[in-house]
Amino acid sequence: MVKPVLKWAGGKRQLLDEIYSRFPADYGRYHEPFFGGGAVFFDLEPADGTVNDTNPRLVNFYRVVRDEPDALISRLREFRDPEADPDDSEAFADENWKGKAVEQYFYQQRARFNRRAYADEEWPATEADRVEEAALLLYLNRTCYNGLYRENSSGGFNVPIGRYADPDWVMADRVRAASRALDGTDIRNADFEYVLDAAGEGDLVYLDPPYQPMSATANFAEYSAEGFDRSDQERLLATVERLDDAGVYFVLSNSGVMYELYDDAGFAVEKEGATRSINSDETARGEVDEIVATNVPEGERGEQGQASIADF
Template sequence: MSVATKPTSNKTVKAQPFLKWAGGKTQLLDELIKRVPAKYNVYFEPFIGGGALYFAIAPEAAVIADINDDLVNAYLVVRDNPDELLEALSKYKNEKDFYYSIRSQDQSRLSKIERAARLLYLNRTCFNGLYRVNKNGQFNVPFANYKNPNFVQTDRILAASEILQNTDVYQAGFEKVLVKAKAGDFIYLDPPYYPKDVYSDFKRYNKEQFHKNDHERLAELYNKLTERGCYVMLSNSDTPFTREHYKEWRVDTVYAKRLINKDASKRGEVTEIIVTNYDY
């Protein structure tokens, strides 16, 4: 488990996600925000993804994490080296041949800033902003040919960097990160969703998949965090499996639009659940 820390900043900044991410929570923000506890100590989000809720509430102290080392590196660079990142991005081009030359790069030969710039660039210029890798961990999404993708994002990156000054960033699994959670802390869990159908594996975040037994481990940890006195909120798909594993807690049904599915007929509005172990 790797971690880096920076001093806190007193500056108040309105920040938004700097990455598009499959499973992002921007469309559910209103539902999530109204469930955030009025008072809490440290905010934890071990499946950070695009960080929509994190940036929306801008916690005074936070711990965020993800198993995806490419994603975690981007957060660290945005926090610690935003100017260098913007300088690197300014040299990129919205051209097909250039895109595939960047996509084919060997990440082991890149600096942390080059690696972060590569991810942000590919994220904004690839098809649908979809992060997907093959079984070898190689990014394999095609060029989208958008007319004017904003892959530099100066204001957004600088604003995100300010919020991240208050945050410890880990590359680790959820169980290791949440060992540190204490009574009074607020934890938001947004794992890769339990599959509703055979197409749900279409979005592959990294080489490791989040399987049924991982969801069962997460449900067990939810109960342990409750016993520890933590405020815990979880998002997941609306299935008999998820409802059964969280039936002891408040389970609310919400509606979201599914934008990514191999079967076009299964895109559209679907039900999801939000689970809380506290009143709001």
């Protein structure tokens, strides 16, 4: 049972028991196509399988955690307190690329992170570059306001400095534990449909697509979050139908408005009142209607999960 390394929007720690209660008692490999913070994966520590996310910075991060935990920890130990003075030996010690004054170390690191050419095909080019990229992501994730990773429309990370008495951005024990949990796991950077090739009969797939809290009157057709829109939701339903045809178990979390879609498709669907731990809209925090849909027959479900109240 490992705790997630990154704080991530839509983190699933509060819902672990509801999710586990649908898991089959026995299954082959485990796959998680929308990895994010990986709360379920890290808690479960499956022996073998795949994880995936479309976010290339996130995927680089987990590959570095898996393959080079000690290099990552060493680099993180060199970072300064977020409120310290900028480091004169690094770029943006005085002003950022827009000419705006940089007065705190946090904003210097944010500028460095944002100027990295991560969309390039060759990115990140070298091993040192991969470690630097991963270290920056964890440092900013742990020192920014609310631990919220958010990109604006042009791909910039624009969250301000957080207020923490004693922030821990190294988390050496957690990084090492996560590294062990990821050992033997294939980490992909693709669209979720890769799972149609990756998962075989008897495997288990847990899917947690991006979604935002919706009011009861919200219209499915207008729904879009993190670029995940109605057509993606339709592809997702088609994907789990194909998994079902292939004898693959799936458990899927989704927004409450998707209830009928999965019910009409003949899957077992239940509503869960859940609290998303982080939401991009401050005012929308609170109780959210979520569903969990699955093709796992009740008679094949296992024991209640591993998470206990003491862990929260």
